[in-house]
Amino acid sequence: MWFELMTVTDDRFAKMKPYNAGFARKIPAGALPPGPRWPSLVQSMLLMRFRHQFIPAMHRRYGDVFTIRVVPKASPMVLFTRPEHAKEIFAGDPEVFHAGKGNAILGPIMGEHSLLLQDAAEHRRARKLLMPAFNGASLRRYQSVVTGLAKEEVARWAPGRPFRSLDRMNALTLEVILQVVFGVTDEARLARLRPLVNRTVDINPVVLLGWGYPFLQRFGPWRATVDNQRALDEVMYAEIGERRAAGDLHERTDVLSQLLAVGDGDDGLSDTELRDQLVTLLLAGHETTATALAWSLYELGRDPALLNRAQRAADEGDDAYLEAVMKEAMRLHPVIPMVLRHLMEPATIGGWDLPRGTNVGPSIIISHSREDNFEDAEAFRPDRFLEGHVEPNTWIPFGGGVRRCIGAGFSLMEGVAVLREVLAAYDVRLPDGARDKPKVRNITSVPRRGARIVVHPR
């Protein structure tokens, strides 16, 4: 592809002409912040393929607030990079700062009721019904199942043989979703679900094309995607139906049972709503957590002293340190590059008067790499999260405000449980020369070479 042929250097971006080059010194009132004026298709490609070079280059060239234009219709996306900007956006009126619209592309798979796709009153209602399943008490109840699954996974690793930790973490976090979120424990049903779920989470550009142009769904790979989705829905509805009929909901410790339990009254979640939320949790919670874990293992594998410190934490039950490892991995290697809100009314952010229809959001990549937010920002230093120096709205891997990731606590709980099991059993090292860097995979950024590690029993 032509854009793959471009050897991206930061300087090249910086030298290209700005979007409003003609009046770069004096920006007229009401104009958007500066940005490149290349075709929106080019900017979209750069954002999709080379965001880890593109966004920092735009920041260097245009400063703390800049505009990029993306397809369709060259829609403006204004990115903010300072904590006070993030604070303004996260605190914005949810009636004005919509998040659901930007996720509409996920509609065909997640379903119209998905928490990620809703806004305003509908979002408030769904969020209220889902919240109890993600509060501290619920998370503590999930912990032992997560630990059991992590133990089983880790016991299967072959010592001395390098492997892609991302693949193993993906398999593990998927199992966690099936058993801890869906609450499926019946082996026959699990065996039926695994391949269906695996195909569902494999959202590539070809699949996306089929969602954008539904007529394609009669053909080849797109037809297979639709068939797979139908088969998945069938199993999910069967599970939801059986669970509704089960008399032991209150004794069960999984997310679906909790969601059914809060829905005892009239305002509960319908079967379709439950299906949509479960698929949302599957897609939002699986690869994200796996990626953060893979980067954690990679960073520990690079530094024997850090590994030693983390192993001591695992032995002594010092969960705070293990959580700091996960947090620092998410800081240095953001899984999601930015969060966006769509302005339903004009709004002022960072002193910029922005028109209705603008997409705005804090850049997680820049926020996490600013030296004024994180001293020695290039270094992997979990201790920064224990020393109490992380200022509000600087560490924002989970977004913020009323849309802050509902699974933030879940993913940290899961991360700590998994790290504990790995570190109790093994020394972790990088195979010779196994340096890694981020690669864009659909919406998330993952380690290009899968964060390869090698383990040896302790």
Ligand code: HEM
């Ligand atoms: C390292 C792991 C994770 C990362 C980095 C992550 C990141 C994010 C981000 C950036 C958002 C958007 C927030 C915003 O717009 O302000 C989000 C939303 C969401 N996440 Fe996560 N997430 C992770 C794990 C999970 C897990 C484990 C689950 C569920 C089991 C989950 C479920 C969701 C849902 C349902 C939303 C939509 C919330 C709403 O719109 O109200 N995520 N996540």
